[in-house]
Amino acid sequence: MPRLLLLMVLFLTAAVRGGDWQVYSVGGRDYLSMDNIAEFYNLPSVKRSEREVTASSGLRSLRASANSADFFINNLKFILSYPTVVHDGKICVSRMDLVKLIEPVMRPSAIKNAPTIDTIVLDAGHGGHDNGAMSLWGPEKTFALDVVRRAKALLQAAGYRVILTRDGDYFVPLEDRVRIANQYPHAIFIAVHFNSGGWGTGVETYSLAPRGVPSMMADGPSVSDLVQCTGNARDAENIALATASHAALVVKTRMYDRGLKRARFVVIRDIAIPGVLLECGFQSNPYDGKMIATPLYRQTLAQAILAAVTNYRRAVGGSGAPAPRVETIARDEAPAVSTTDYDTSTGRTAATAAPTPASDASTDEKPAGDEKPAGDEKAATDAKVGSDTKAATEVKPSSDAKPSSDDPPPKKRKPRPAAKAEPEDKAATDKTAKSPAPKKPAAEAPAPAPAVKKKKKAS
Numbered sequence: 493m494p495r496l497l498l499l500m501v502l503f504l505t506a507a508v509r510g511g512d513w514q515v516y517s518v519g520g521r522d523y524l525s526m527d528n529i530a531e532f533y534n535l536p537s538v539k540r541s542e543r544e545v546t547a548s549s550g551l552r553s554l555r556a557s558a559n560s561a562d563f564f565i566n567n568l569k570f571i572l573s574y575p576t577v578v579h580d581g582k583i584c585v586s587r588m589d590l591v592k593l594i595e596p597v598m599r600p601s602a603i604k605n606a607p608t609i610d611t612i613v614l615d616a617g618h619g620g621h622d623n624g625a626m627s628l629w630g631p632e633k634t635f636a637l638d639v640v641r642r643a644k645a646l647l648q649a650a651g652y653r654v655i656l657t658r659d660g661d662y663f664v665p666l667e668d669r670v671r672i673a674n675q676y677p678h679a680i681f682i683a684v685h686f687n688s689g690g691w692g693t694g695v696e697t698y699s700l701a702p703r704g705v706p707s708m709m710a711d712g713p714s715v716s717d718l719v720q721c722t723g724n725a726r727d728a729e730n731i732a733l734a735t736a737s738h739a740a741l742v743v744k745t746r747m748y749d750r751g752l753k754r755a756r757f758v759v760i761r762d763i764a765i766p767g768v769l770l771e772c773g774f775q776s777n778p779y780d781g782k783m784i785a786t787p788l789y790r791q792t793l794a795q796a797i798l799a800a801v802t803n804y805r806r807a808v809g810g811s812g813a814p815a816p817r818v819e820t821i822a823r824d825e826a827p828a829v830s831t832t833d834y835d836t837s838t839g840r841t842a843a844t845a846a847p848t849p850a851s852d853a854s855t856d857e858k859p860a861g862d863e864k865p866a867g868d869e870k871a872a873t874d875a876k877v878g879s880d881t882k883a884a885t886e887v888k889p890s891s892d893a894k895p896s897s898d899d900p901p902p903k904k905r906k907p908r909p910a911a912k913a914e915p916e917d918k919a920a921t922d923k924t925a926k927s928p929a930p931k932k933p934a935a936e937a938p939a940p941a942p943a944v945k946k947k948k949k950a951s
């Protein structure tokens with residue numbers, strides 16, 4: 493019976509024992525059970541329901557639902573590259589999601605020696621003839637610019653140098669935004685946009701897809717996923733920044749959490765510094781749109797950006813501390829209350845390690861005369877799911893694309909667990925490739941990161 497045979501092929505599993513990991517191959521892709529992951533991250537309290545499993549220890553937690561791409565780390569929503577599967581009654585997460593998402597968020601060890609930052613590059617989307625998404629109350633370009641100006645004031649007060657890729661209503665091509673950002677090696681880049689798409693609501697955060705990880709703007713894996721982009725040199729910092737930003741955005745705005753997603757938008761793809769793109773609500777939704785039009789909401793967004801920077805600096809501050817937790821978020825319940833250590837009334841951070849203020853010379857960069865048609869640039873900076881513009885955001889397939897590097901599950905103390913070296917999309921077509929490949933030694937296997945300490949420094 494062909495259907496049965498198909499199912500047998502698709503779900504033929506090969507449990508491979510390696511190190512601490514039990515790797516299952518399901519449909520040609522490697523998965524690990526939530527039980528295994530919970531054990532690895534020392535989350536002994538495991539609660540199961542028919543469709544959900546939550547593993548926690550104190551304030552740290554992982555939560556997954558069966559056959560779902562929604563995944564919660566410390567109550568913050570992330571969108572998996574591949575939905576979970578259920579194998580032997582266990583909810584399982586793909587190896588790629590474990591390696592590229594869960595591990596760097598849970599143990600951001602690779603960034604503990606990240607360069608210090610003294611500069612924040614704020615990128616207001618659109619401008620000039622490019623209005624961005626429209627609401628009854630105004631264009632995206634205007635609201636985005638207002639948010640970055642407000643954020644600039646807060647960040648400068650906290651001691652940062654702030655660069656704006658545009659500081660007026662004029663058009664700046666994406667490549668110029670990238671060029672501006674790349675002038676500041678000790679900077680991070682935060683792009684501010686508002687969404688469009690019917691009655692969609694809430695906030696979402698985009699981090700550059702690591703090599704081998706499909707863009708969530710695409711229909712599925714493609715060869716372009718295998719291209720190493722400039723921004724991929726900062727993968728670890730990118731996910732830390734995105735996590736810090738998304739936590740701040742969700743906690744501050746109390747908007748619906750649409751999750752942290754992956755994409756290859758030009759501005760975060762081609763910059764050499766850590767970057768993130770924020771979608772701060774839906775212009776197309778009357779509720780969101782009306783709120784976006786209020787100065788209060790935009791000030792809240794500015795405070796969220798300040799909090800994002802604070803969170804990020806804490807995460808990469810050399811202590812190996814994990815990205816911020818959002819333990820105070822009661823998902824689907826009452827609005828969250830922030831416990832982060834900045835003073836929301838003044839917007840001041842704990843400025844002990846804040847850099848020296850410097851003059852803002854960025855706005856001299858404005859290429860005001862450039863009035864190319866908006867189409868590609870606008871499309872490439874937007875995050876409209878399913879829009880026909882997504883191609884503009886993707887890297888072109890490259891003939892020299894090679895499979896991504898080995899990405900075994902994270903290492904605790906034993907030899908590397910078994911895992912394939914092929915990219916996911918190749919693996920999906922190669923159902924015989926189930927044998928584990930020898931792994932290189934772990935680059936580093938630090939102790940689990942300590943909990944974030946709450947320090948009240950703001951006056």
Ligand SMILES: [Zn+2]
Nearest residue numbers: 617624685874
């Ligand atoms: Zn936009």
